Amino acid sequence: MTRRYLIPLALATVLTAGLAAPAAAAGEVEWRADLSTVDADDNGVTTHDGAVRLDRAAPTPASARAAIRTGFLQLAPRTVDAPVNAVAASVASTVPAGAEVAVDVRGAVGDEQWTEWVEARPDAPAVLPTAVTTVQVRLALTAEKASPSVSRLDLRAFTTTTSSGVVAEAAGLSYRIFATREGLVGGTTANGHVIVSRDHFVALPSRRGLSAKGTGTYSVRVCAANGRCEWAPVWDVGPWNTKDDYWNPSSTREMWKDLPQGKPEAQAAYQDGYNGGKDQFGRAVANPAGIDLADGTFWDGLKLTDNAWVTVTYQWTGSGPAGFIRTAGDPLNVRSGATSTASQVGLAANYAQVRVECQVTGQSVTGSQGTSNIWYRIAAGKFVARAYVSGVSGATAC
Template identity: 50%
Template sequence: MRITLRSKAAFCVAAALAVAPLAASVLPSSAATPTVTNVAAQPVEGSTNVKVDGSRIILGDAAATMGSVEVRQRSGIANLAPVRFDAATSAVVVDYKAGTPDSSTAEVDVRALVKDRWTEWTPAAAGSTTALPEAGDLVQLRIILLAPPQGGSPWASDVSVLPTNKVDANRMTIQAAPLKSTVYATREGLVGGTTANGHVIASRDHFVALPSRRGLASNGSGNYTVKVCTASRCAFEPVWDVGPWNTKDDYWNPSATRQMWTDLPQGKPEAQAAYQNGYNGGRDEFGRTVANPAGIDLADGVFWDALGLTNNAWVDATYLWTGTGGRGTVSITSGYLNLRNAASSSGAVVGMAGKSAQVTVECQTTGQSVSGSQGTTSVWLRVHPGMYVSKAWISAGSFAAC
């Protein structure tokens, strides 16, 4: 059955304007495929700078900063309520209407819940089949609206999604181990600015930016998290901004499924190829001369405090959503959680994990008793060789003993 979102009640906007005619909460698996009905407006978490104009979702009035890309754009994100189908589907057909005045754009992305984790966002061309990374019966759509600083505002309406099992042979797959690559890291800074997901950057903040929205988490969410490591320290941080340099360079994906630059090897950012090898004439997607090979931007708290960097540097980045394995979620209201070199709060700090970030869990051990958001416990989780966090601050299940 096709699920259609058509009226003012058809879209979900976190600023308290609209909702899809589907419950904002996840439907139980036993529920029948919902039909279109108007319900009371409810905001859906993670939407930013969009408003309802009749039957349309239209870009709001706030300006957005694209991190260190140095491109000023007006941007907005409208997350729609998850839709559950009667059975798992390996692909969907998304349809919608859009208006894009004055060089603006309107895009609808889709993701699926697979094995209790959301897959990466995938752009869905209107009326075409979009393959999901793996089959799932719960999908979510979001609308991305972008426009130049001046001019008209883009909009989208009449969004619908239909399950289908007509699969593109080149669809992405979730690997057993997430991709890890060595990339050049720069400091984002820009305290007081607004990230691509609507987060207002604080002093010594904890998040990272990657040059594609496919791995962009909603404000406050960590379901797209990167582990960034130097030789002696690591940080687990949510992806809350887009940059550096490019905005459609999902270099962590296989070459055949990258949004752009499909002739580059997996794991190599376009900016790095442009800077080192003169790729694309040494320019980024906007035609600017690439001045450094950056593939990731780090907020100040990650750069200075978590990793102890003083200058731009090469780091090992692991894109956690691209693979499987044990995970836990940092459950704190603000700031960061210290990583220790022993299962004790007296252990040396060897890294940090930001609010809502996911952490890899290798095993668990017994250590100092700690009280936190998850209660009082003596269980500590090893999240990287020689690095531990108390389970008192991590929402997670049980794991094998170290």
């Protein structure tokens, strides 16, 4: 069985992630993270005497189907005086065999908009795709058995000329991927969400695009061959792998850097015998899935009856106006026109991020965001009422 752990070190080890951190130079900012509290954005971790550990009830990501407990401590955003594009980290931790500690970093790029999470590694800082003045850090802890423990986290934000190699595209990166139905009702996702019947979310095989519970910062648009689409948040990690951000270019892909951008490792293993036909855990790959769909997304949003090839657009990789679906809980109908009597051509899950192509005047609707006769076109021939979408700025007329 092949396993990869970021920090496979013995007990009582002081670890460094990113560049060594001497005294901050001009334009650099240093700080020590507060590890003393856990709040609603955290999942599967507990803190005692300033040390962070996995909670006894830390979930194993349902979609990964691997017996590895996972937890996240998401720290409060940090605002700096001048733009930065890199963060180095120094970690003091105890990491038993079979456990891992990782430091992820992201930057704010607009109202509720963030870059993808990037890992600060022992040999390199986290480099963001653009300079920002607000950064956020999270600790990711995993373990097969005994939990790791983190007692200190020191951070340094600065500017580097090194490029992340990630360029935002207007519509977002989009690939044809094999989708499977997740099911697993009653299970717990990587972000702590308990799966309910006909749920609406997706799983991707990397935590880089994992949204916190009850948010849709990282969402996808999934479209089936029948023309239906659903916009849904990423709430779980899997299928098969947990370190396969296949949508990213090879230069920044976490693992499997020799695969072409847009090709999941599971697909390469299944179709081409890549990695001996196995996933990162050494399991024989039984299908080429690069995304798992919750039952509601699978059955109601896309009207699928079996696993199928779909086109997935990773919403956070796009640019331009965007907003978030806000309903009382049920998904929002996506219509073929700017009226509630137009045919339903898909669904947009509560919390999901949607990219707005343009706006039109249509039927007046009252929803969570008030009353409006504006409708947003979020794909060709697909519209949602502004009354249920928050955060959109700068949308132009169609």
